[in-house]
Amino acid sequence: MSTYQELIAQRAALEKQTADLEKQIADTLKAERSNVINQIKTLMADHGITAADLGGKVGRPPKAAVAGAQPRKVAAKFRDPSTGETWSGRGLKPKWLTAALESGxxxxxFTL
Structure with a gap:
């Protein structure tokens, strides 16, 4: 039967082996991806294809476009019939709804 110290040593060895294998996998994927990208670029050049010819958006949108985006409005799901106030169902419940629910x-x- 193995001792506790031997099991800890085996565990450490296995963790090191796992880390080494994960690094090897990451390196292999990176190399394969690089090769595939080079093949695609070569084929595109051979056939005179540009990124615009592929359609769709290429790359990420500029940060300014993402940062300047307006938050989307959410449609109201609940309405107070007496005041006309609405609530989308997101965030804290409004006081008018909390009071109404507490009153039974x-x-x-209140659903629209």
Whole structure:
């Protein structure tokens, strides 16, 4: 039977082997990806194809476009019949809905 120290040593050896294998896998994938990209570039050059010919968006959008994007509005799901106030169902419940629910009303009564 193995001792605790022997098991700890085996575990450390296995963890090192796992780390080495993961690094080898990452390196292999990186090399394969590089080769595939080079093949694609060569084929595109041979046939006179540009990235625009492939259609769709190429690469990531500029940061300014992402940063300047307006937050999307969410449609209201609940309405207070007496005041007309609405709630989308996201975030904290509004006070009017909390009070109504505490008074015994059901949330289905406020559904749009």
């Amino acid at each position: 009303r059901k949330i289905e009564e």
